[in-house]
Amino acid sequence: MKVVELINKLNEIGYDENTELTFGFADGNTGEWYEAPFDEITYGIDLTGEPYHNDVINIDMDVDSVKEYQKDKAECAVIDIVEEMQYVLNKYQRKLIF
Numbered sequence: 001m002k003v004v005e006l007i008n009k010l011n012e013i014g015y016d017e018n019t020e021l022t023f024g025f026a027d028g029n030t031g032e033w034y035e036a037p038f039d040e041i042t043y044g045i046d047l048t049g050e051p052y053h054n055d056v057i058n059i060d061m062d063v064d065s066v067k068e069y070q071k072d073k074a075e076c077a078v079i080d081i082v083e084e085m086q087y088v089l090n091k092y093q094r095k096l097i098f
Contacts, residue, residue: 034069036061
């Protein structure tokens with residue numbers, strides 16, 4: 001996204017000094033949305049290793065600190081493992097029966 005696109009969108013929506021800007025992300029598997037804390041803005045030599053160039057600015061979010069996201073991902077992983085174990089056990093049981 002170009003900075004001017006963001007600025008234009010903000011101007012279109014409208015904002016004032018009390019408007020909050022949040023950063024978030026969606027889990028691609030579940031569609032669940034999470035707000036992630038703003039971490040830092042990097043640019044220039046810190047981002048590209050080159051002297052300052054204003055063509056790329058990076059806004060970091062701290063996804064790892066979103067506890068609800070971590071909990072949901074762990075629960076999904078457990079469910080996936082249980083389902084896989086059930087599949088293997090069912091497959092094994094069918095071989096014993098026949």
